[in-house]
Amino acid sequence: MKILVTGAAGFIGSRVVARLLAEGHEVMGVDSFDIYYSRSQKEKNLMPVLLHPKFKLVEDNLAEMALVKVVKGTEAIVHLAAQPGVRGSWGSSFHRYVTNNIQVTQKLLEESKANKLKRFVYASSSSVYGDIAPPEGQDVAVLNEETACKPRSPYGVTKLAAESLVQLYHQEYKMPTVSLRFFSVYGPGQRPDMAFNRFCHSILHDAALTIYGDGKQVRDFTYVDDVVEVVAASVTSDAAVGEVVNLGGGSPCTLMEAITMLEEISGKTCAKTFLERQKGDVFSTRADITKLERIFGAKPKTALRDGLVKQWEWMQKFVHAEDEEQAIKAQVQPITGVDEAVLAEAKADEKATRKAARKAEKATKTKTTESNN
Numbered sequence: 001m002k003i004l005v006t007g008a009a010g011f012i013g014s015r016v017v018a019r020l021l022a023e024g025h026e027v028m029g030v031d032s033f034d035i036y037y038s039r040s041q042k043e044k045n046l047m048p049v050l051l052h053p054k055f056k057l058v059e060d061n062l063a064e065m066a067l068v069k070v071v072k073g074t075e076a077i078v079h080l081a082a083q084p085g086v087r088g089s090w091g092s093s094f095h096r097y098v099t100n101n102i103q104v105t106q107k108l109l110e111e112s113k114a115n116k117l118k119r120f121v122y123a124s125s126s127s128v129y130g131d132i133a134p135p136e137g138q139d140v141a142v143l144n145e146e147t148a149c150k151p152r153s154p155y156g157v158t159k160l161a162a163e164s165l166v167q168l169y170h171q172e173y174k175m176p177t178v179s180l181r182f183f184s185v186y187g188p189g190q191r192p193d194m195a196f197n198r199f200c201h202s203i204l205h206d207a208a209l210t211i212y213g214d215g216k217q218v219r220d221f222t223y224v225d226d227v228v229e230v231v232a233a234s235v236t237s238d239a240a241v242g243e244v245v246n247l248g249g250g251s252p253c254t255l256m257e258a259i260t261m262l263e264e265i266s267g268k269t270c271a272k273t274f275l276e277r278q279k280g281d282v283f284s285t286r287a288d289i290t291k292l293e294r295i296f297g298a299k300p301k302t303a304l305r306d307g308l309v310k311q312w313e314w315m316q317k318f319v320h321a322e323d324e325e326q327a328i329k330a331q332v333q334p335i336t337g338v339d340e341a342v343l344a345e346a347k348a349d350e351k352a353t354r355k356a357a358r359k360a361e362k363a364t365k366t367k368t369t370e371s372n373n
């Protein structure tokens with residue numbers, strides 16, 4: 001199948017690309033290398049697939065480019081490009097969320113409509129739910145796809161708006177869409193603004209861990225390869241068409257429990273700084289994955305500890321490489337200006353050398369002519 005993956009250089013996108021190529025698909029990736037986090041991390045994400053004969057990367061901004069360039073001839077789209085991040089979505093950056101999350105999705109849906117795609121997979125988010133109160137007599141709310149969505153952050157609002165657009169195109173144009181609501185994805189390649197990446201970074205630099213709130217918030221952490229598995233299956237599975245499906249890891253725990261695991265894995269206990277709960281950070285996200293199991297016949301299999309071991313191993317190598325690159329850059333002396341006198345002397349030397357070489361060449365030629373005579 002010819003598949004377009006948007007956000008191909010990102011955390012999840014790059015692993016989706018690798019998986020689809022491994023399945024024999026032809027993949028075109030589009031990414032703008034958005035400045036939200038470092039280009040260098042995104043380039044490293046893509047290293048394993050960059051030279052694959054069936055992979056083509058287009059560096060462009062979906063909001064501005066003519067989409068026909070990448071959609072024409074494509075059979076399926078896996079739409080992962082977005083402006084992520086709950087905290088950053090408040091304030092003056094909101095326009096980035098509107099453009100990259102809502103407008104880009106609408107633009108892609110319009111172009112897909114014209115090209116009669118076999119599948120349009122949309123990366124939705126648990127952030128569409130918001131803070132749902134637990135039913136009476138229970139400690140936490142288990143979120144199923146019928147739960148009313150009341151996002152608590154501008155990010156969640158934009159992801160829900162885009163998800164609603166995807167559903168509309170399915171209803172009105174019979175577009176074969178699938179929306180997957182990802183729950184706190186982690187693992188190798190994780191974005192630097194996400195909790196586990198920040199914690200590993202602090203552990204590696206012997207710095208205090210910064211925790212927003214009291215650390216008792218519950219998250220349904222989902223290992224990235226488990227997400228990739230379902231994304232790949234949804235490209236071909238007919239059972240998923242038109243559906244909105246929770247994609248949660250199935251083993252929710254509190255942030256403090258996850259931190260304790262990371263400390264055990266790394267063998268280091270760290271100081272902790274507790275900061276005020278951030279606006280938009282919900283108390284609990286816990287996915288009901290009954291529908292996921294019913295449609296895909298499988299559920300995420302990676303236990304949190306195993307996934308964290310893999311993320312820790314990756315972080316050690318990644319942070320070491322980044323620190324080395326920074327150290328090298330710091331050693332490079334910028335050329336601030338040229339000393340005119342030194343330059344003139346160098347030019348004079350060069351001229352004298354050339355003159356001497358010409359003279360020597362002439363002398364050799366004269367000698368050769370004399371001996372020939």
Ligand SMILES: NC(=O)c1ccc[n+]([C@@H]2O[C@H](COP(=O)([O-])OP(=O)(O)OC[C@H]3O[C@@H](n4cnc5c(N)ncnc54)[C@H](O)[C@@H]3O)[C@@H](O)[C@H]2O)c1
Pocket residue numbers: 006007008009010011012013030031032033034035036042060061062063079080081082083084100104123124125126159181182183184185186191
């Ligand atoms: N990581 C999670 O825990 C999580 C949870 C829920 C939902 N999601 C969703 O999954 C998707 C992927 O998330 P991620 O964590 O891999 O994020 P990411 O930031 O690593 O990847 C997104 C990629 O999209 C690209 N991009 C953004 N706007 C673009 C545009 N206009 N044109 C072209 N490229 C553009 C960025 O450069 C980036 O490489 C997003 O849609 C996100 O909302 C992620």
